[in-house]
Amino acid sequence: QVQLQQWGAGLLKPSEILSLTCAVHGGSFSDYYWSWIRQSPGKGLEWIGEINDTGSTKYNPSLKSRVTISIDTSKNQFSLKLSSVTAADTAVYFCAKGRTIFGVVTPFDTWGQGALVTVSS
């Protein structure tokens, strides 16, 4: 049974870089794509991007210019960086287990606990 544990800075100033990390416990780390999703009152749930163990990424076009998702296979962890944050990036950020690497598309069946990130001057 896969479990996701996430952490990172919760209070940022405008223009700073948001940085979050998610550790994957249990299951097969290399068999899936790992995603970041955020939830803000104004925009609901928004998929940010995903990565697999080879470092192959997909990003939401709406955020692509500011997002970097990376992976550390030695620690079974993946990370999110979002640059030039503004108040509009204030949200709860979730990591989640997504589709398999074998071409089977699946929804997000396992989520991290969520982390509130507030951007304020």
Add this chain to the structure above:
Amino acid sequence: DIPLTQSPSSLSASVGDRVTITCRAGQDITNYLAWYQQRPGKVPKLLISAASTLQSGVPSRFSGSGSGTDFTFTISSLQPEDIATYYCQRYDTAPWTFGQGTKVEIK
């Protein structure tokens, strides 16, 4: 992006009532549609995948149907613990998108 239009945005029903939520995709997504439940302050929980496949451990009063562009989520007999916001999500092609949510309250 393929838009998802979920309705209603909120509803109020009595315990034991049948509750129905709809989700419409902007183009054919076959059956690549999921439904999630998010209780207040909690993480979204996957209830249904492939439009109608109930996840293990999910009560049978929850069901989903539809294919193509039109989908329905039903709670056959609303219970107090069903108070939550429900979201649809398409997962046919990236970027994966969610509906705007339906907040379900007890009347």
